[in-house]
Amino acid sequence: MAPLRDRRTGFSRRRQYGLFLGYVLAIAGAVVGAALLVLSTFDPPAFAALRMAAAGVTTPLSSAAAGIGHGIASIPAGITDHFRVRSENAALRARLERSQRLVLRARTIAYDNRRLRTLLRVRDRTAGVVVTARLVSSTASSARRFALLNAGRWQGVQSGMPVVGADGLIGRIVETGPNAARVLLLSDVESIVPVRRARDGLPAVATGRGDGTVEIRSVDTADVRFVVGDLFVTTGTGGLYAPGVPVAQVVSAGRDQVAARTFARPDTLDFAIVTQPFTPMPAPVSVPGLPR
Structure with a gap:
């Protein structure tokens, strides 16, 4: 059978102080909890004011934690949107290039038509x-x-x-x-x-x-x-x-x-x-x- 773990603090003052501090915090927590329980039972308005004060202190921390959580949660969606936007931009650029080629061709045709019409008018008014x-x-x-x-x-x-x-x-x-x-x-x-x-x-x-x-x-x-x-x-x-x-x-x-x-x-x-x-x-x- 394996020997039991030795729970004694020994001669280490650090371990002794840590154990003592743990006991103090536990007792203080129990006292605070009991006091809050008594306050909530016998003086609900005072307990409500204390509760809202505590909420006012913890709300910014909660908001920051919630923002960090939302930011972390939105990373996958942001990566997906990034690649989707890149693909859409590439498609839009290709469409824009095709449109520019069509516009250039239309301008060339319009220019040629305008010159040919002018030449025909010259021919109509030129004798011989x-x-x-x-x-x-x-x-x-x-x-x-x-x-x-x-x-x-x-x-x-x-x-x-x-x-x-x-x-x-x-x-x-x-x-x-x-x-x-x-x-x-x-x-x-x-x-x-x-x-x-x-x-x-x-x-x-x-x-x-x-x-x-x-x-x-x-x-x-x-x-x-x-x-x-x-x-x-x-x-x-x-x-x-x-x-x-x-x-x-x-x-x-x-x-x-x-x-x-x-x-x-x-x-x-x-x-x-x-x-x-x-x-x-x-x-x-x-x-x-x-x-x-």
Whole structure:
């Protein structure tokens, strides 16, 4: 049989003090309980006031303990909500990307439709339309500025014919092939177009600078002031370009000569209209005895 545990405190003062303190607390608890029992029996109002005072002291502790308990209990639900929210965010991002692609496509279609409608209006009010064709390429780095049109002699395109777009004048045909033509752009250094200022009719000349822009120079007038935003259109002088076709807009103020940006920029164009010269070329006259 195993020996019984020795309950004696021995000579340890710590154990003796601990045992004594336990007895004191037990006796004090019994006395307090008996006093509360007597108080609740003979003086219920005083016992109720004491009970509420004790409740007022313990309520904050109970609330804190309850909050900690609720927080611990909500951890699994929070983890679940976190992963659910992440999955929902991923789905919403994917939906937003699809919507953005659809919006971009719709904007592109609307832009193309708007430009095509404008081009059709230009075609309706432009006399002597030869053909509407696509600009398939244009130079962007060389000082010489040309564009390639996918229409040529088979479609009636000839050298010297003007080329216009929905925004304004593009240039003129300089070379033709069976089904392609080369367009000299307004920004080419060899391009010279008589123009006038839209607000007062000031005559000027637009010459290409070879960098995608043109230079506006006044003619027959000295000390002319140009301001930013001045619009210039064709005059009809020379018989090649019809009057009133938008050419360029001034981008920097100055006197006598300034830089301007062309309205029709080949790098943003897709379709163009080839027209007859404003003043048709005279038919060749046959002279007897000379070969035709």
